[in-house]
Amino acid sequence: MFNQELPPALSLATLFFLCGHVLSVTTDRFCYAGQSCYPSSNQRAVFAKSINNRVVLPFDEEYNRLVQLQNVRETRFPNLIVTPTSTEEVQKTVIFARKFNLRMSIISSGHDYFGRSTWDGSLQMNMRNLSDVHVNLTSSRHADGEVSVGAGSTWLKVYTKLDAHDRVVVGGSAHTVTVGGYTLGGGHSPMSRMFGLAVDNLLEVELVLADGSKAVASADGTEITSPDGNVNKTTDSGLFWASRGGGGGTFGVTTKFTFKIHQAATGMVNLGIVFPMLLANGTFIGDTVLEKVSEILLNGPAEWGGYLLTDGITDQDGSVGHIILFFNHYGAWDTASRRYMDQLYNFHPEWSKQRFYVNYTSFLEYEKTVIDAQYYRTYVSNILMNNQSFTPEWRKTMLNLAFRFPRNSSVVRATGAWIGGKVHDVGINDTSVHPGFRESYLALTTALGWEGDGEHEDDFIAEGIKIMNDLRPYGIGSYRNEGSPDTNDWKGDFWGSNYDRLLAIKRLYDPDNVFTCIDCVGK
Numbered sequence: 001m002f003n004q005e006l007p008p009a010l011s012l013a014t015l016f017f018l019c020g021h022v023l024s025v026t027t028d029r030f031c032y033a034g035q036s037c038y039p040s041s042n043q044r045a046v047f048a049k050s051i052n053n054r055v056v057l058p059f060d061e062e063y064n065r066l067v068q069l070q071n072v073r074e075t076r077f078p079n080l081i082v083t084p085t086s087t088e089e090v091q092k093t094v095i096f097a098r099k100f101n102l103r104m105s106i107i108s109s110g111h112d113y114f115g116r117s118t119w120d121g122s123l124q125m126n127m128r129n130l131s132d133v134h135v136n137l138t139s140s141r142h143a144d145g146e147v148s149v150g151a152g153s154t155w156l157k158v159y160t161k162l163d164a165h166d167r168v169v170v171g172g173s174a175h176t177v178t179v180g181g182y183t184l185g186g187g188h189s190p191m192s193r194m195f196g197l198a199v200d201n202l203l204e205v206e207l208v209l210a211d212g213s214k215a216v217a218s219a220d221g222t223e224i225t226s227p228d229g230n231v232n233k234t235t236d237s238g239l240f241w242a243s244r245g246g247g248g249g250t251f252g253v254t255t256k257f258t259f260k261i262h263q264a265a266t267g268m269v270n271l272g273i274v275f276p277m278l279l280a281n282g283t284f285i286g287d288t289v290l291e292k293v294s295e296i297l298l299n300g301p302a303e304w305g306g307y308l309l310t311d312g313i314t315d316q317d318g319s320v321g322h323i324i325l326f327f328n329h330y331g332a333w334d335t336a337s338r339r340y341m342d343q344l345y346n347f348h349p350e351w352s353k354q355r356f357y358v359n360y361t362s363f364l365e366y367e368k369t370v371i372d373a374q375y376y377r378t379y380v381s382n383i384l385m386n387n388q389s390f391t392p393e394w395r396k397t398m399l400n401l402a403f404r405f406p407r408n409s410s411v412v413r414a415t416g417a418w419i420g421g422k423v424h425d426v427g428i429n430d431t432s433v434h435p436g437f438r439e440s441y442l443a444l445t446t447a448l449g450w451e452g453d454g455e456h457e458d459d460f461i462a463e464g465i466k467i468m469n470d471l472r473p474y475g476i477g478s479y480r481n482e483g484s485p486d487t488n489d490w491k492g493d494f495w496g497s498n499y500d501r502l503l504a505i506k507r508l509y510d511p512d513n514v515f516t517c518i519d520c521v522g523k
């Protein structure tokens, strides 16, 4: 009955439910199972019937799989999971939750690093069944066309559909990340330097608001249809702006996103190079390599994007640490922009452990080679780095932290997403992501990962916080989707000068804070 990959706590939780206990002793302002305010079994049954019984309960076999978060240590246990297949079912669910003052959580893939998509005892809306993809090549809003996507769709599904039309869209690198939370927080991509962030490409969103109304929001305004069918149209585009970086789980349940799509390039080249930090002969090369990489990140043409990865793992040949460059070129092999990277390919080839160019026919072919992360325990933090950030001190900090192993079973990995290019062409207040995105070249995420089932958790978290604080001086903000829950100033770190407007929009559309999550606007 139980998925063997799950931590033992899950099985225990299920037993609690089977015995009729309330799992969490939650004392916030919402109503939970076991309290007299909680809907009776008859009321729950009537609700379930109204949404075609798309309900998963703790004793259902599917439950364990649905509640598991990518970062397993953040897994929690909703009391009721709803898997709507239409906007109407989402509306009915919000109205039901509102009527009984149930805490809602919204989950698309469960990749959120600090568990904002779940809550013990909540009514969880799982968006996986809202995953249709519609391509429109004759859009009046964008010459290359547009695509409408259900919130629960994975990016690989969208890429595959678009590839058939010779089109691409700005989306996530990992295949299992879904459109919902990724986009609402900003969304960087292997193609961001060519086409901007995901939110820069957003044309329209459809969402269900706290009172069960359906809203369709774009730069032209907002159309709201109340549950009883009244339509109100305004030119206020605040809700659309808030959906462009203000974060998931905050303004409503977003059911559909419409993005600009782009004509596919004639090719896609991938460059991979692996350098150690310390050669097997004892020569330390990490600083020289990172200095060269910094120069490339600050000056490379927009056709190139991709990732800088580091870790401090020792290889069998005695070399220590890795600096991995995984860059992608949007365009054919025989171009000046592709050749720009030959200087990196030819940079001390005698040091590199691996180096290759691969010439793909399409973005989809390249994307298929990306390997998704497994489930893990991790502590993540992020900084946005501008042209002042790539100092010798930063390089030293990066190299030092790779060698911090608080316990044997842990490793510190860093993944920097190369931004800049078109991301810098958008005004700092045109979308609601942190303004720092518009001058940054790297969104650098560090992840302290460890094995085990919760032992020494506090030690690991303390170490994760130290890592965050060590890197903080080199950042000008933090990416909301990859940041830490322990910054001293989450409003400023995640949204900077955009926070106050976000809060005003939150107050307008959700004055009672029906949608709430950890370090989310209006919390």
Ligand SMILES: Cc1cc2nc3c(=O)[nH]c(=O)nc-3n(C[C@H](O)[C@H](O)[C@H](O)COP(=O)(O)OP(=O)(O)OC[C@H]3O[C@@H](n4cnc5c(N)ncnc54)[C@H](O)[C@@H]3O)c2cc1C
Pocket (backbone or CB within 6 Å): 070, 105, 106, 107, 108, 109, 110, 111, 112, 113, 116, 117, 118, 127, 151, 152, 171, 172, 173, 174, 176, 177, 178, 179, 180, 181, 182, 183, 184, 185, 186, 187, 188, 189, 247, 248, 249, 250, 252, 253, 254, 255, 372, 373, 481, 482, 517
């Ligand atoms: C392996 C991995 C790879 C990643 N790769 C990238 C990448 O390439 N680029 C990048 O920018 N980020 C990346 N991220 C970070 C990613 O953007 C965040 O984890 C993001 O929150 C994932 O969104 P989700 O909907 O898939 O996850 P979820 O955990 O389901 O949701 C995240 C948040 O959004 C809310 N939410 C989800 N769906 C909706 C909805 N329909 N309406 C309203 N709120 C909603 C949730 O309540 C939660 O607060 C990656 C993360 C992981 C773990």
